[in-house]
Amino acid sequence: MSPVKKLTVGLGERRYDILIAEGLLRDLGSLVRPLLSSDGPVAVVTDENVWGAYSDAASASLAASGVKFEPIVLPPGEGNKSMSGLATVYDGFAGLGVTRNGLVIAFGGGVIGDLCGFAAATWMRGARFVQVPTTLLAQVDSSVGGKTAINLPQGKNLAGAFHQPSLVVIDTGLLGTLPDREIKNGMSEVVKYGAIRSESLFEALGRRPGPELPDVIFECCRIKGEIVERDERDFGERMLLNFGHTLGHAIERQSGYEGYRHGEAVAFGSVLAASMGERMGVTEPGSAEALRRTLALHGLETDYPGDVSELLPALASDKKNLGGEVNMVLLRRIGDAFVRRTGLSEIASALEGLGRWT
Numbered sequence: 001m002s003p004v005k006k007l008t009v010g011l012g013e014r015r016y017d018i019l020i021a022e023g024l025l026r027d028l029g030s031l032v033r034p035l036l037s038s039d040g041p042v043a044v045v046t047d048e049n050v051w052g053a054y055s056d057a058a059s060a061s062l063a064a065s066g067v068k069f070e071p072i073v074l075p076p077g078e079g080n081k082s083m084s085g086l087a088t089v090y091d092g093f094a095g096l097g098v099t100r101n102g103l104v105i106a107f108g109g110g111v112i113g114d115l116c117g118f119a120a121a122t123w124m125r126g127a128r129f130v131q132v133p134t135t136l137l138a139q140v141d142s143s144v145g146g147k148t149a150i151n152l153p154q155g156k157n158l159a160g161a162f163h164q165p166s167l168v169v170i171d172t173g174l175l176g177t178l179p180d181r182e183i184k185n186g187m188s189e190v191v192k193y194g195a196i197r198s199e200s201l202f203e204a205l206g207r208r209p210g211p212e213l214p215d216v217i218f219e220c221c222r223i224k225g226e227i228v229e230r231d232e233r234d235f236g237e238r239m240l241l242n243f244g245h246t247l248g249h250a251i252e253r254q255s256g257y258e259g260y261r262h263g264e265a266v267a268f269g270s271v272l273a274a275s276m277g278e279r280m281g282v283t284e285p286g287s288a289e290a291l292r293r294t295l296a297l298h299g300l301e302t303d304y305p306g307d308v309s310e311l312l313p314a315l316a317s318d319k320k321n322l323g324g325e326v327n328m329v330l331l332r333r334i335g336d337a338f339v340r341r342t343g344l345s346e347i348a349s350a351l352e353g354l355g356r357w358t
């Protein structure tokens with residue numbers, strides 16, 4: 001196993017550690033054992049792909065430390081981050097007799113993390129949970145910070161809660177079985193961290209050979225943890241993490257959540273946001289081009305091939321649209337971002353002529 005890197009998210013009595021190492025799944029049992037305060041079984045919420053690949057390793061580690069557990073295995077996919085997926089998880093918790101003193105483990109990508117986290121947040125008004133993220137996106141983003149949610153037919157993440165995990169266990173070796181497209185999906189968020197907060201990370205991502213993945217994941221979790229410590233509930237600085245997301249979400253909505261993975265849409269949205277900022281005179285010229293180069297180096301498409309003008313109605317229906325204005329995250333330069341209330345008409349004119357218009 002590689003040396004374990006440790007970060008702490010300092011949120012007072014809700015503080016928790018993030019542990020990162022290749023091969024760390026082998027230690028899962030000994031890491032969760034001290035968190036147990038009841039004899040009841042630990043529920044491991046996971047999906048078929050993850051459990052298919054790692055049930056032996058996870059089970060052996062938990063059993064070796066005397067942790068009684070039962071898996072709750074869902075089919076893979078965003079469709080399970082839903083009322084019916086939640087019902088399956090609650091059924092599982094009830095069947096196992098999970099109590100408020102019990103512990104649940106989210107073992108999977110962001111879908112499982114968000115679903116299991118929300119189930120834990122609401123189970124008997126709040127059970128503790130451990131995040132064991134298995135996708136790059138979940139390792140650098142969704143497993144840290146305590147945002148949990150399910151989707152409703154009316155929209156994504158509409159029912160949710162802030163519920164911080166008690167521990168985040170990141171085994172970077174698990175990414176070995178992740179399909180290439182899912183690695184790219186996560187790399188888009190990695191590039192985002194560089195763009196908003198760390199010029200040195202951004203520069204390292206632009207080199208070949210690039211930095212080692214565990215170092216990159218550590219740096220992303222460090223940045224996210226720091227931001228969450230200062231703005232847990234997303235009223236200020238945490239909004240910076242939405243760089244590329246206002247337009248990215250519009251692209252996802254426009255494509256009916258099919259066709260583009262979230263990170264792919266965010267890559268388009270990041271380049272558009274940087275280009276807009278340059279046109280508005282607030283972003284250092286050349287930033288959009290630098291983003292294009294770095295995203296492309298990691299296999300991401302950078303120029304939205306759809307009709308940019310068609311994103312405007314999707315922006316107007318954004319749940320964060322208040323009085324015709326949205327919070328746009330813009331760059332001053334690579335490594336330095338800020339939030340600006342921006343009118344939809346100003347966005348429309350800054351976007352005009354970028355990409356394809358009809």
Ligand SMILES: NC(=O)c1ccc[n+]([C@@H]2O[C@H](COP(=O)([O-])OP(=O)(O)OC[C@H]3O[C@@H](n4cnc5c(N)ncnc54)[C@H](O)[C@@H]3O)[C@@H](O)[C@H]2O)c1
Nearest residue numbers: 047049076109110111112134135137138142147174177178
């Ligand atoms: N809570 C937050 O702060 C936050 C932040 C960003 C995204 N999210 C949410 O995360 C979700 C997306 O998460 P995701 O991109 O991880 O998708 P995902 O959980 O659907 O995983 C992607 C695919 O990879 C498979 N998989 C997972 N780990 C694997 C592994 N190690 N080997 C092989 N296959 C594996 C899964 O079965 C799935 O098919 C969205 O619902 C999004 O809203 C939440």
Ligand SMILES: [Zn+2]
Nearest residue numbers: 189245262266
């Ligand atoms: Zn994102």
